[in-house]
Amino acid sequence: MVTSPPTNVDRTLAALADPTRRGVVDLLRKQPHRAGELAAAFDMSPPAMSRHLRVLRKSGLVEEDGLEEDARVRVYRLRPEPFAALREWLDEVEAYWEDQLGAFKAHAEKTRKGKRP
Template structure:
């Protein structure tokens, strides 16, 4: 992966590391919103929400438009596709590893003698 792509991926994960920013993205997934609309459910200042939006914008996850004096924010999910692909590569690794472990255990079970797994008839006297 090129250094530029890694930097973008690092910015994406850094932006997603904060739960407030993840909530903001969830809000923007429903449609564009002004800073005031984004800030409404949070107990923080408009300046703090603007700062979160700037981090998301720097990561490429949010774009800002101009609508008269408003700057509505909207979700840009393209960086999430790269993050998902990166995670997917590791999901395939773990899937392959677990499949290999399953095959090994099945082969091991075929080679080992099976013990009698029936329960004794008399539970109080397991030998009789």
């Protein structure tokens, strides 16, 4: 078995494996939110949401900013870089399967032409 150190894509996929965190990403796609708003949206305690947000921050998917008028309030927003890296990886996987299916199609058509009377 081949093992390698976790990549950014690994951390992104691990963070997105949880449905609550995917839901947070869906909300943040629309606009930045305060941590309390996110907790309320999921009917979740602030400490529970804080744990999810910590995972999302550590994976690099979200960033937090303080408000100028109240430094205690944190606003969360998505970071584009991890999603771009994930998209790039998915494009590579998709290209592989397109090549494989293209080769299969060519083989099937060649085989079919060879069997015609």
